[in-house]
Amino acid sequence: MDTATAPTQTNYINVAHTAKSWLLTRDHKRIALLYLISVSVFFMIGGLFALLIRLELLTPAGDLFEAETYNKVFTMHGVAMVFFFLIPAIPATLGNFLVPLMIGAKDLAFPRINLLSWYVYVLGGLFTLAAVIGGGVDTGWTFYTPYSTAASNTHVILTGLGVFISGFSSILTGFNFIVTIHKMRAPGMTWFRLPLFVWASYATSLIAILGTPVVAIAIVLVALERTLHIGVFDPTLGGDPVLYQHLFWFYSHPAVYVMVLPAMGVISELIAAFTRKEIFGYKFVAFSSLAIAVIGFFVWGHHMYVSSQSAFAGLVFSFLTYLVAVPSAVKVFNWTATLYRGSISYQAPMLYAFGFLGLFLIGGLTGLFLGALGLDVHVHDTYFVVAHFHYVMVGGTIMAYLGGLHYWWPKMTGRLYNEGWAKFAALMIFVGFNLTFFPQFLLGYMGMPRRYHMYPEEWQVLNVLSTAGATILGVGYFIPTIYLLWSLKKGEVAGDNPWGATGLEWQTQSPPVTENFPVTPVVTEPAYAYAHQEKRFA
Amino acid sequence: MSDHVASRGLYVAIFLALMVLTAMTVAVTYIDMGNANLFVAMGIAVTKATLVVLFFMHVFWSDRLIKVTVVTSLVFLVILFAFTLNDYLGRGALGVAGR
Ligand SMILES: [Cu+2]
Numbered sequence: 001m002d003t004a005t006a007p008t009q010t011n012y013i014n015v016a017h018t019a020k021s022w023l024l025t026r027d028h029k030r031i032a033l034l035y036l037i038s039v040s041v042f043f044m045i046g047g048l049f050a051l052l053i054r055l056e057l058l059t060p061a062g063d064l065f066e067a068e069t070y071n072k073v074f075t076m077h078g079v080a081m082v083f084f085f086l087i088p089a090i091p092a093t094l095g096n097f098l099v100p101l102m103i104g105a106k107d108l109a110f111p112r113i114n115l116l117s118w119y120v121y122v123l124g125g126l127f128t129l130a131a132v133i134g135g136g137v138d139t140g141w142t143f144y145t146p147y148s149t150a151a152s153n154t155h156v157i158l159t160g161l162g163v164f165i166s167g168f169s170s171i172l173t174g175f176n177f178i179v180t181i182h183k184m185r186a187p188g189m190t191w192f193r194l195p196l197f198v199w200a201s202y203a204t205s206l207i208a209i210l211g212t213p214v215v216a217i218a219i220v221l222v223a224l225e226r227t228l229h230i231g232v233f234d235p236t237l238g239g240d241p242v243l244y245q246h247l248f249w250f251y252s253h254p255a256v257y258v259m260v261l262p263a264m265g266v267i268s269e270l271i272a273a274f275t276r277k278e279i280f281g282y283k284f285v286a287f288s289s290l291a292i293a294v295i296g297f298f299v300w301g302h303h304m305y306v307s308s309q310s311a312f313a314g315l316v317f318s319f320l321t322y323l324v325a326v327p328s329a330v331k332v333f334n335w336t337a338t339l340y341r342g343s344i345s346y347q348a349p350m351l352y353a354f355g356f357l358g359l360f361l362i363g364g365l366t367g368l369f370l371g372a373l374g375l376d377v378h379v380h381d382t383y384f385v386v387a388h389f390h391y392v393m394v395g396g397t398i399m400a401y402l403g404g405l406h407y408w409w410p411k412m413t414g415r416l417y418n419e420g421w422a423k424f425a426a427l428m429i430f431v432g433f434n435l436t437f438f439p440q441f442l443l444g445y446m447g448m449p450r451r452y453h454m455y456p457e458e459w460q461v462l463n464v465l466s467t468a469g470a471t472i473l474g475v476g477y478f479i480p481t482i483y484l485l486w487s488l489k490k491g492e493v494a495g496d497n498p499w500g501a502t503g504l505e506w507q508t509q510s511p512p513v514t515e516n517f518p519v520t521p522v523v524t525e526p527a528y529a530y531a532h533q534e535k536r537f538a
Numbered sequence: 539m540s541d542h543v544a545s546r547g548l549y550v551a552i553f554l555a556l557m558v559l560t561a562m563t564v565a566v567t568y569i570d571m572g573n574a575n576l577f578v579a580m581g582i583a584v585t586k587a588t589l590v591v592l593f594f595m596h597v598f599w600s601d602r603l604i605k606v607t608v609v610t611s612l613v614f615l616v617i618l619f620a621f622t623l624n625d626y627l628g629r630g631a632l633g634v635a636g637r
Contacts, residue, residue, distance in 0.1 A: 182603070210614045246622045297617055301625065311637040312628035313621070 011414065011511040026111035027514055032097035033412070034118050039093060040481075042084035042125065045132075049077035051474060054436075054467040060460055062453040070453035071138035072154065078141030083163050084125055086397055087255060090262035091208075092121070092173055094404045095201045097412060099177055101505035101512065102195045104186025104521045109179040117172035124166030131155035131162065140451065142252070145233035145244040149225040157226060160219040167212045170258070174205035174212075186504070188523035195503055195527045196272075196285055200265025203289035207254045207261070207296065215251035218244060242307050249300035257296045259393055260360075261289055263400030264331055267353050270403050271335050272528040273501040274350035275342025279528055281334045288327035295324040305376045314373055321371035328364055332357065347499075348422035352403025355430045359395025363388060366441065381451075384444025387437045395433055402429070402480065409484065410494030414511045417487040421479060428476035435469025502529055544593070552593045559586045 012029045015021075022030060052073050056064040065073065096114065100107050108114050131137055137159040139148040148156050181202050185194075221232045222244070231237025233244040272279050279285055301309055301317030335357065344350070366388040370376050379385060410416055439462040444450075448459055455463065497506040502525075508517050525532060563582050571578060592598040597608055629637065 210611065214618060242625070243622070246618075246625065250618050250622075297614065298621065301621065304625075308629075308637065309625045310628035310631060311634040312631040313625040314637075315632070316621075316624060 046080035072136035128162030174208035196268035197265035363391030382444035387440035415491030432472030
C-alpha cells in the first residue's frame with residue numbers, strides 16, 4: 001500500500017482545523033460528517049439495547065430483566081434506531097454530502113439552515129438521552145394510547161419531546177433538498193439527467209415535509225393529555241385511542257419510505273457503477289420514487305387491521321397496500337434487468353448492493369403477507385412482523401447505507417479502505433443478518449408474540465439461533481468501524497475517481513474543495529453514460 | 539415576492555372581511571341549524587384561511603411552483619382527514635360485527 005503520498009492540496013477537511021471551524025461550518029460536506037458521527041453514536045446506543053434484548057431471549061425464563069425493564073429496553077432500541085438512526089442516516093449523511101456535488105452546486109440552498117438542522121437533531125437526541133439516563137420509557141417506539149397517556153409512569157413526555165424536536169431537523173433537511181434540487185442544478189443538468197439518488201432524495205424530502213408535522217402534533221397531543229388531561233385519545237376523557245393510531249401511522253408508514261427510498265437511490269448508483277451500464281428504464285425508476293412517496297401516504301391503516309378500524313377501511317387500505325408494492329417491484333425488476341449482460345465487478349460496495357436486493361426482496365414480499373386482511377390477523381404483533389420490518393429497514397436501509405458509505409468513502413476522505421476486510425465484513429453482515437431474523441419469521445408464524453421477555457421452551461432453539469446471528473451481525477458492524485477509521489491515516493490515497501464512475505461528484509478532486517468545483521461544470525450527457533465512457537477510453 | 543405592490547386599501551379590505559367573518563363565527567353559534575352547524579362553521583373558517591393564505595401570505599401573486607406547493611400540502615391534509623373519516627363513517631358498512 002502506498003501510504004507515503006498523503007494528499008497535499010487544499011480540501012474541505014484540511015482547510016481549517018479548529019473546533020469552531022467544524023461547529024460553525026456551513027459546508028454541506030462538513031455537516032455531513034457531523035451527522036455521520038452523531039448517527040453512528042445513536043446506532044451504537046440502539047445496537048447496545050438490541051444486544052440486551054437478544055441476551056434476555058437466549059433462555060425461555062425472564063432471567064436477565066424484570067418485565068418492566070425489558071419493556072424499556074425494546075422501547076429505547078426502537079426509538080434510538082428509528083428516529084435517530086434510520087430516518088436521518090442516508091439523507092443527512094450521504095444526502096447532505098452528495099446532493100450538491102451530484103447536481104454541480106457549490107452547496108445546499110440554505111447552508112445556515114443545514115447547520116441548524118444538525119443542532120436541532122442533537123438537541124432532540126439530548127432530550128431522548130436524558131429520558132434514557134433518567135430511567136427510560138416503556139411504551140414501545142409507537143407511544144400507543146391509552147397506555148402512553150393514562151398508564152405509563154415513565155419518561156413519555158421527555159422522549160416524545162426528543163422525537164418532536166428531531167422531527168424538525170428532517171423537515172429542515174427535506175426543505176433544503178427540495179429548494180436546492182429545483183434551483184441550483186448546474187447548466188445542462190436537466191431533470192432527466194439527474195442521478196437517481198437525487199430523484200430518491202427529492203421524493204424522500206416530500207415525505208419528510210408532508211408527514212413529519214402530523215406525527216409531531218400527535219406526540220404533542222399525547223403530552224397535553226398526560227399533563228392537562230385534555231381528552232383526545234383516552235376514552236375515559238371522551239377521546240378515542242384509535243385516532244392516535246391514525247395520526248401516528250399517517251407519518252410512520254411513509255417514514256418507512258424515508259428510510260428506504262434514499263437506500264434505493266444508493267442502490268441505483270451502485271448497480272450502475274459496478275455493472276458499467278445505464279440503469280434500465282431510468283425514467284420508470286425515477287418516477288417510481290415519486291409514486292412510492294405519494295401512494296405511501298394512502299396505506300397507513302394496514303397497521304390497524306386488528307384495532308376497531310372499520311372493516312371497510314381495512315379493505316381499502318389492503319387494496320392500496322398491494323398497489324404501493326408495484327413501484328417497489330418496478331425498481332427491483334429494473335435493477336435486475338440492469339445486471340443482465342453488465343460487466344459486473346464484485347467490489348465491496350456491490351456486495352452490499354447484492355445483499356440489499358436479496359434482503360429487500362424477502363422484506364417486501366413478507367409485507368404482502370401482512371397487507372392481506374386475513375393472514376395479518378394470525379401474525380399481527382408476532383415475531384413475523386418484527387422479522388418483516390427488520391428485513392426492510394435493516395436489510396434494506398442499513399445494507400444500502402453501508403454500501404454507499406464504502407462507495408463514496410474515497411470521495412469523502414480521499415482514502416481507500418482495505419478491500420479484503422470490507423468484503424469479509426459485508427459477508428458477515430449478510431450471514432449474521434439472515435441468521436438473526438429468518439428464525440423470527442418461523443417464531444412469529446408459530447405464534448410467538450413480540451415484546452415479551454419470556455416464552456415457552458419449545459421456541460428456545462430458534463431464539464438461540466437468532467441470538468447467535470445477532471452476535472455475528474454485531475461483529476460484522478464493528479469491523480468496518482475499525483478499518484474505515486484506520487484508512488483515514490493509513491489508507492491508500494484514492495485519487496479523484498477510483499471506481500471509474502460517471503457522475504459529477506467523481507469529476508472533482510477527492511476530498512473536494514469547499515466550493516466543490518473550481519469551475520461550475522456544464523452537463524452534456526445523461527446520467528450513467530457508461531457506453532460513451534467506454535468508447536472514449538477505447 | 540418583490541414583483542407586486544399590493545395597495546394598502548386591499549389589505550385593509552381583507553382585514554375588515556376577516557373581522558366580519560369572525561363576528562359571523564360567533565353569531566352562528568347562537569343559531570341551531572342541526573347537522574348544518576358544523577358545515578357553516580367550517581365554511582366560514584375555510585373562507586378566512588383562504589383569504590389569509592392568498593393575500594396576507596402573498597400566494598395570490600406568487601409563481602406557479604409556490605401555488606403547486608400550497609395546493610399539494612392541502613391535498614395531503616385532505617388525505618389525512620378523508621381516510622380517517624373513511625374508518626369512522628365506514629364502521630358497520632360491511633356488516634362485520636363490531637367493525
Ligand atoms: Cu406500513
